Amino acid sequence: MTSRHLAPLVLLLALAAPLGAAEAPKVDYPAGYRQWAHVRSMVIYSEKHPLFATFGGIHHLYANAEAMRAYTKGGTFPDGSVIVFDLLDTKDENGAWVPGERKFIGVMHKDRAKYKTTGGWGWEGFKGDSRTDRMVTDANAQCFSCHEKQKDNDFVFSGYRP
Amino acid sequence: MTSRHLAPLVLLLALAAPLGAAEAPKVDYPAGYRQWAHVRSMVIYSEKHPLFATFGGIHHLYANAEAMRAYTKGGTFPDGSVIVFDLLDTKDENGAWVPGERKFIGVMHKDRAKYKTTGGWGWEGFKGDSRTDRMVTDANAQCFSCHEKQKDNDFVFSGYRP
Numbered sequence: 001m002t003s004r005h006l007a008p009l010v011l012l013l014a015l016a017a018p019l020g021a022a023e024a025p026k027v028d029y030p031a032g033y034r035q036w037a038h039v040r041s042m043v044i045y046s047e048k049h050p051l052f053a054t055f056g057g058i059h060h061l062y063a064n065a066e067a068m069r070a071y072t073k074g075g076t077f078p079d080g081s082v083i084v085f086d087l088l089d090t091k092d093e094n095g096a097w098v099p100g101e102r103k104f105i106g107v108m109h110k111d112r113a114k115y116k117t118t119g120g121w122g123w124e125g126f127k128g129d130s131r132t133d134r135m136v137t138d139a140n141a142q143c144f145s146c147h148e149k150q151k152d153n154d155f156v157f158s159g160y161r162p
Numbered sequence: 163m164t165s166r167h168l169a170p171l172v173l174l175l176a177l178a179a180p181l182g183a184a185e186a187p188k189v190d191y192p193a194g195y196r197q198w199a200h201v202r203s204m205v206i207y208s209e210k211h212p213l214f215a216t217f218g219g220i221h222h223l224y225a226n227a228e229a230m231r232a233y234t235k236g237g238t239f240p241d242g243s244v245i246v247f248d249l250l251d252t253k254d255e256n257g258a259w260v261p262g263e264r265k266f267i268g269v270m271h272k273d274r275a276k277y278k279t280t281g282g283w284g285w286e287g288f289k290g291d292s293r294t295d296r297m298v299t300d301a302n303a304q305c306f307s308c309h310e311k312q313k314d315n316d317f318v319f320s321g322y323r324p
Contacts, residue, residue, distance in 0.1 A: 046257030095208030
């Protein structure tokens with residue numbers, strides 16, 4: 001969905017919402033992200049890890065061309081940057097962790113005008129392989145509550161692994 | 163190195179080698195592969211796994227545009243296809259496997275005219291982050307001895323994970 005198509009939707013949402021509760025526009029599904037550059041990966045496999053309950057499995061980070069400029073050259077992520085956190089279940093097969101079903105994807109979309117209160121980033125989670133079924137009602141608030149700690153790194157946890 | 167530059171080198175090698183021992187041309191380092199599409203990943207973490215000694219760590223497979231056509235649409239890999247097996251050491255950090263140093267990359271390059279005796283693929287391994295330091299003297303023979311089992315899948319083990 002382009003921003004041109006989004007504008008009437010935003011107006012509709014603004015009219016429908018109670019006064020004072022206008023939400024930031026939703027982040028779109030990042031179509032084609034599996035062909036984007038692969039930033040890095042990690043496997044959280046044990047309950048010993050503090051993030052196991054939320055992020056257990058193998059995750060891969062992907063970045064579009066705008067985000068890759070900041071990952072590889074440093075500096076602030078430009079508007080239009082999109083980063084995808086792709087979490088898959090894992091199975092232990094004979095001493096190897098192999099990928100299973102997709103649990104969800106998390107998306108960060110940089111747009112400083114749209115997402116002023118959450119570090120200039122919009123946030124979203126899509127369940128499994130769905131492009132429409134969202135994880136939570138207010139991903140911006142939920143994701144930002146943790147990513148906020150990374151303010152000095154433009155709210156991003158991952159670094160590019162060459 | 164382009165094939166135009168390679169031709170004199172091949173001639174030189176042919177002249178230098180004993181008769182009957184002419185080798186297939188070497189496969190080039192796959193410059194820029196870290197920006198190619200990411201096919202799939204796996205972590206071989208235990209000696210229980212039969213490939214631990216050779217491939218222990220986290221590996222990622224990357225494919226150029228030609229190879230991605232076959233991965234996503236099926237059929238034989240076209241000439242020009244390049245697949246990279248990127249193997250990194252792993253560290254167990256508090257219940258998570260995180261990537262460490264690069265151990266080596268393995269490369270498959272499809273060129274049916276050049277690599278007639280090894281399934282139409284040329285093979286190579288580059289140590290660590292080096293673009294010149296090759297793993298073995300005859301990667302074609304060594305890699306093919308195992309990949310040969312995958313003849314019905316055009317000698318490729320991996321499948322694309324959407």
